[in-house]
Structure formats: C-alpha cells, structure tokens
Amino acid sequence: MSEDDLADGRSPYILQQDDDEMRYAFWADTVADQVEARVADQHPDEDEPEIVIKGGISPSGVPHLGNVNEILRGYFVAAVLRERGHEVRQVFTADDRDPLRKLPRTLCDLDGNLVDLGDVDAGALGRNLGHPYTDIPDPFGCCDSYGDHFSTIIQDSADAVDVPIDMVSTTDLYTDGTFDDVTRHALANRDRAREVLAEYQDKVDEEYIPFNPICEECGKVTETVTDVTLEPEESDLPTVDYRCTDMDAGDRTIDGCGHEGTATIREGKMPWRFEWPGQWGVLGVDFEPFGKDHAEGSWPSGDDVARNVLDIEPPVPMVYEWFTLDGEPFSSSEGNVILVSDVLELLEPEVLRYFFAKDPSRARDFSIERLDQLVDEFDRFEATYFGEVAEATEDEQAFADRVYPLVVEEVREERIRLPYTFAAVLGMTDDPDLREEIARREGHIPDDAPEWAVEQALARVERARNWARRTENEFDYELKRTEIPDHEFDAETEDALAELADFIEAGHDPEEIQGEIYETAKRNDIDTGEFFGAGYRLFFDEEQGPKLGPFLAKVDQEFVVARLRRER
Template sequence: MDRIIHWADAIADKILEKKNSSRIATGITPSGHIHLGNLREMLTADAVRRAIQEKGGDAEIVYIADTFDPLRKRYPFLPEEYDEYVGMPLSDIPDPEGCHKSYSEHFLEPFIESLDILEIPVTLKKADEMYRNGEYSEMVVLSLRNRDKIARIMRDVSGRDVEDNWSPFMPQCKNCRRINSTAVTGFDGDRVRYRCSNCGFEGENSINEGKLVWRVDWPARWKLLGIDVEPFGKDHAAAGGSYDTGKKIAREVFSIEPPFPIVYEWINLRGKGAMKSSKGIVVPVREMVEVLPPEIVRYTIIRSRPERHIEFDPGLGLLEIIDEFEDAFRKSDRSVELSLVGEITYSDVPFRHLIVVGQIAGWDAERILEILERNGHEITETLREDVERRARYAKAWLERYAPENLKFRVKNREEIRSEFSDDERRFLRMYAESLQDDMSAERLHKLVYDVAEKAGIKASRAFQAIYKAILDTKHGPRAGYFLQSLGIDFVRKRFMEI
C-alpha cells in the first residue's frame, strides 16, 4: 500500500497553517454509559493533538462534560422512580446505583479513568460548575441582550419556527428543579423572571441559575474557552444543524471565528445498530480498557478516517483488527504510532496464539512461557514482559467478548465422552507413531493429511478425531499449532490411549 498521509496529519497541517497553538474542544453528556462511539470524539481530538505536537505546534484538549443537561427521559436502565427526575440537570439527580454523589458523576468518573489509561490528557470542565460559578455569566447576558438577533439566526439557518416567548436561556425552576420547562418572562440585566410550565411556579433567578440552550451554549463555550478546533458527530453537522447556527451566532453575536470542524461518523455495534446509551446498545469504554490493551482500543478508532463509519464487532472482528495491528506494528505504520501508549514492546507472539496457549496453560504465566519456548520462541526479557501483559488481556477478552467456538479446555482422558470408530482409532495410532519430537507446527499440520490418507479416512474426520481425543469436541484451534503447544509427548500418549 502507498504511504498516504494519515488523516490526523492532514488535519494537523491545515490547523497549523492558521495557528501554531490550538485548544481542541470535546463534549460528551454523561447521561448513561460513555461508550466507544463517544470515545471516537476524544480519540479524534487526541490523534490530531499528537500530530500537531509532533509537528512542533502546541495543542491541548478541553473536555466539557455536559453535566448540566436535563435528563431527557427515563432510560430503560433506570428504575421507575426516576420518572420524577426527568427534566432535572444530571448533576442534581442521585446516582442510580448510589455510589457517587450524582447521576452525572456515576458515568463521568469511569470515563475519566479510561482517558487516563488511554493517555488522552484533558482539561476537564463540568458544565454545572461553569454555570453556577459564573464562568458563563457574560455569555448569558450577551445572549439575553441579543435574543432577537439569535432568534432570527435560528429561524433563517435552521428553518425552524421560533416561538415569540423563546429565550436562549433556560432558568432552573426553583420549585421543581427542572431546567427544561421554564419560559423567560423578563430580564433586567442580572435577574431573570420566569414561569415554569411543569409546576406553575413563577419566580426570579440570577443568571448563574440556569443554562443556555444547546445551540447557543455551544458557540458561547467557543468564546469562553477560546476553542480553535472541535470534532463533533455528524448530527451536529447536518445542513441547518447546530454547527451551522453556531457559526453564525459565533460571528454575529460573540464576534469570534468558529472552530475548525472535524466531523465524525457513528460507530455501530455489529448486528445492533448505532451505539446509543439511551437504548442500552453500548460497549462502555471503562469495560473495553479492562479487556483490551490501550493501544488496541486507540487503534480500533484511529485506523479509520473520521468520516468513515465503523462497524464494531468486539468478537472475531476485533481479533482481525488485532492481527492487522500486529502486522502494521512491524511496518512502522502511522495509525500504530498514533495509538501507542507509554513504552511498550511487542514480541512476535500473536494475540491469536496467546488465546490458544493461554487456555492450554490454564493462564499460568510460567506454563505459557514453557509452551512458547517449545513453539520455538526465544524467551527474552522483552518477550516475557510482553506476553505477561497481553496474556492478561487475552484471558479477559476471551471471557468477555470471544465467540464460544474459540473457547476450549483440554480434558483428562477420563473426561472424554466421545465415541471413536475403528478407522478413527487407527488414524490416531498411526499419527502417534509418526510423531517426531522436533516437528514444527506446519509439519504437524501436514502430517494429519498424510496419515489420514494412509489410514483411509477423510481429512475432515481425522481433524475431528484429534479434537475429540483432546477436547471432547469436534472442532478446535488450528491443529498444527495446537498439537505443538500441547507437546509431542502429551499428544503421543493421548492418541495411543484412545
């Protein structure tokens, strides 16, 4: 394949043409498990950050957690009593599992831990704190003063009708605590009068007790935080969508240039559709970083251009991505470079082999190394470190995401329940007699065909006999490597016993 310029480098070049120093914004609402689809935003930002820095520029990522967003509805994973919290800010709602101080913290904290594991450095800003401590106040005043102008932009750009009593600001109702049910009835410079359609309450709030509507909040934070670059999902990028209105509001109301946009596509969970925490179709990031090495999690996303849709399959599909990574690793591939975390080394033991060897060895580190040595690997300190690290992930992946047909257990002779026909027994005996101690995996594999022919049995039945004799099933890992990993002595003895 030609060495074409990586998407992150192409974007970094464009950004550096304008400015040497950039603040990249990301924003995710912690309304449910933060998933791989959301992580695409962070990893897109981080790949660009790394590329900018490698080219001599400065870049930092600001992560604005939308903790002040209202709970839109009672999601399927929430108990019934959460009906009463719909419309309240996520930061004001109790943790559904009771382990954190709020709903938003419950989903935010594991995600922040994951960012650390994935080495994505962010400056964290929580929207509820930003509003309540007055960081937004100047923007709120400016928005309320420019209410008519913003309403006109919204109408012109989005084509939506804007109601006469529409306001860019949503005060939080002092009575029912909802943030999405108030209508502003007056504004005197620092107090906002409102009426709540949910509980009928009428009252007055300071400009720090409420939030801007999303379409105004977004450009306001560009100004407030000095944002130059922002990756966002394709929903915001639609014609007349929030980026279109945001651009115009940024220029005409806040007098700034909108950030350089990086639009990314959704990640679908194979066979389930787009990942959405509201529908429970998710692979939580916190879970992924326990099951997979961080460089693989990063590579899963960084290998594809942002505008390319990703069909994610945590089972076999992921194993193919790992094969690709291992292959690319040896070729100093740019996606691999942008995915590496810390000082790690890779030995020549494929993840696929670790799955087989680990199961044979019962995941005992020393036994795994013994088998690898028998397979012809030189056991260096580097290999030992690498294998110990990745074997832990191989075990976790196998338990959590692997299809059943990759799992096996080497049985004792007494546990074998399978029936063997005379020609199967003859094949196993002849195979055992043909074994030599130093046979390679390829040689062992080919020997199955040779002996099957001599024994007058079809190769497919010969393989079945092998798996039945060891695993008590009709299928198993690729035979040559499997038999070699088990050890010639073991195989010879077992086949003679059958």
C-alpha cells in the same frame, strides 16, 4: 454548505475535500495545519498561545466506547501539535445542566458493570425528570450527582487509554460565572438570536428567549421566559421572569408546576445551540471534532450563532464517521454497547489507539467477534514500522512511520507480540510456566528476549482468553494438559490416532492436518464424527471443540504427538 464556506475553511468535512495540495500520510497533520493557521490569525501578537482542543457529551445512558471517539481523535491532533512545539490543553465538556428527558434502560457503575434501571435507585431518576443532571442524586449513591457519576466514567475511560483531558462541567461554567458575559450578550441580542435560530428551527416565535431558567419551586428546567431584565436594581446579574410550563420530551410530556418566578443567569442555562458556541468562546476552543450527525444541522447553526450573535470565531471543525459494534449501532437500550474498560480486558491500549488513528472520514466496524483480525492488523502495522514486512506498500510504510510512535507508550524494537489466536490457544491452560514454555518452543519468544518483553508478550494470553470466553468461540475450551482424560477407545480408533500422530510428527500445516483427520477416519472405517469426537475427548474431555486441525497445529507438536499416542 456553500462554496464560500468551503473556501474559508468552515466546512467540517476538511478530511473529505479533494484538492491538489500535498496529502499527508496521517490525517491529524492536515488538521494541525488548519489549527495553526487559525491560532496565528486569532492571536497575532502572542508568541506561544495555548491551543485548546475540545470534545463534549450530554450525560445519557452508558458512556461506551463510541463516546471516546472524539477524545481519541482530539488526542492525535494534540499529539501532532505538541510535536510541533505547542502547548495544548484538551478539554471535554459534560453538558450536565441539560435536563433528564427520559429514563435510561441501562446504567453503568464505576467498575464498568452494566446494570438495569431496576437494579439501582430508579426513583432517584424517575422523580427528577426535567431536572439538570447535576441536581439529580446518583442512583448508585457513590458520586455527588448522576451527572458527576457519568463524568467520572468518561474521565476514567480517557485515563485508561492514557489521554490527558480536563473534564469541564457545564453546570460549573454557569454557577461560577464563567458563562455570565456570553449569556448576558445572548439576552441583550435576543432579537438577533431569534432571526439566526429561525433559519434552523421551526419553533422560534417572537417570544423566544435564548435562556431556560430552573424553576425555584420544583427544580425543573423550563423554556417559558416572560420578561428579561438586563440591569436589575437588586442584582448585579441579568434576570429573567419565567413560568414553569410543560416540557416536550420525545413521545412524552414532562409536566411543569406552573410556578412563576425570577432567576438570574446563573440559575438556568442557554439552549444547546447557544451553549455549544458559548463554550467555544469561554474556553478559547481552537479545534473540535464531532460526529456526522452534527455536521449538517448543529454545526451550521453553531457557526452562524457564534459569528452573528455571540461575536465568537468558531474553532476548526472536523466531522468523523460513526463506527458500529459488530455491525450494529451502539445502543444502551438494546444492550449493544461495550465500555473502554471491557475492551482493555481483550486487547492492549495501543491496539485501541491504533483503531482510532485510522482515517476518521471512513465508516468502520469494531467487531468483538473478529477482534483477532484487528490485533493481527496492528501487529503488521507495528512490524512495518520496524522494517519487518518486506511486502508492505508505500502507503503502509508511510503511515506506520508517521503514526506508530504516537500510538505506543514507548518505541522498543525488542518488543514481542504473540499471534492473538496462538495466545488464545495458550489461554486454554492456566499454567503460566507452560504457556511460556510452549511459546518459546514454537519460536515466538527468542532465547535472548529481555524479561520485560516476555512479560508483555505473555500478558496478551489473558486478554485473548477473555476474548474467547466473551465470544464463546473455538478457543473457549480448557486443554487437559496435566493428565490424559479417562476414555477408552476401540482398537481401530487407537490405530487411527497413532497414524494421525505420525502425520503430525512429520510436519504439516493446519489445513493439511484437518484434511488428514478425515482421511485417517476413512482409511480405518471410522465414522468421521466419531473420530473428531475422540480427538475432543482426548484433549478437552469434551464431546466437541474447536476446529481440530488448526488447533492441533497451534499447540506444541511434542505434546500433541504424545497425547495422540496416549503417552502423556
């Protein structure tokens, strides 16, 4: 990227630029400034032009949490602009006229269940390699096409995190004529299109045409255009003559049928490097975030094509870093994916929105194994907003003050958050009344708490329980609360359990209890492993379980002491 590009704001690295200007506490304010400047420049005679924020995706594999990155990044910029009084439309394009180039190994039904290709109508996909996604039957049989199925899941994901988006089918942009003028312009200026694209792609020869028709014989997208007629006598639309030839698809070739025919500009598609900037023009896009994979290749070519071929002013760009899932890249084929619907079974929507509110220019990991840390971080962020964290730094306070109202559905100081791991402990019992009783006894629910706050607090228990089961961690056990498991212990073990009960009754922290378990076993000449096993049998009717000291510290003391004494 040249210095001139940086100077005129065309660099997508707008959050990474280091300058002496005022720094906002929230990155979306920085982006909103640039969007407002663009809108003022492009619409000087309009009082309140609608601002359009866009994201997009090509249907492929499983629409997972990583795919909503730009939905939520766009949402925060939209929220800031709405705060400033602007009308904002957030659109998300499905590039569903792209051809299917390879078979996905994993798919997803509308309920969020991952399934192998062999468990659905795989033939619906296998017979349609090279066809547009919207021309391929839905392998689940529930939507109009494979493309529509994918788009429905994206829309459901946005709805689940309460982000209002308009899904836009690229196929519809062609078939309803929205793309007519842009496509006609690209074909009329095909010589210039070749010159510009040749700077970014090696496979651009003198015969290159920026249009890929759909073969009327076999239904596949073909890249071989033999002639262009901008004003045909028999049609109001420009047409192209084509030959259906083979298509390269990574390490394989999709065979063309050899048919020669004619197609109008509504019966095909532009290559993506023209289609993407074309979307900016027809949708009036003012801002689009995208991953860093687009920043060095697709964005420079898109910017160039928009300005120098299509006569379109590009939107404000913003590159964001990818994030990983438990330290590994998202991958449908490798099974390293999680859907938004899955995540919301583990934590509240506001916690997920908080994750995406953090600086997009930094790489992060979304760890299911350590999800308790993210929830604890959110709880501190929330408490900081309400002035409950005395040691909060100036930056922490500024970020919380600015961002918290954008993350939650409603700001309510009476809210209650059970510590996530404590909620996981409560999840060891199925009794909802007992869960509330323990939470109140341990001081997590005040006596005067409003009912809505109590319900919200206890709803976290099921989420934490789901997390424990999904990760099979130390909280994935069933606490035998209602009756004492039927186990006999020798006199030495009975005495040791009674000593441990006295120690816990006196009041000690988790690590002190853990250490005392070892010391009690030694004083009574009991094998340490056997003594821990006695504790697990007594509380879980199992031979093993969570780290015992911290667990006993989290459960209500009265019950723990009584159980160790074999009283209940």
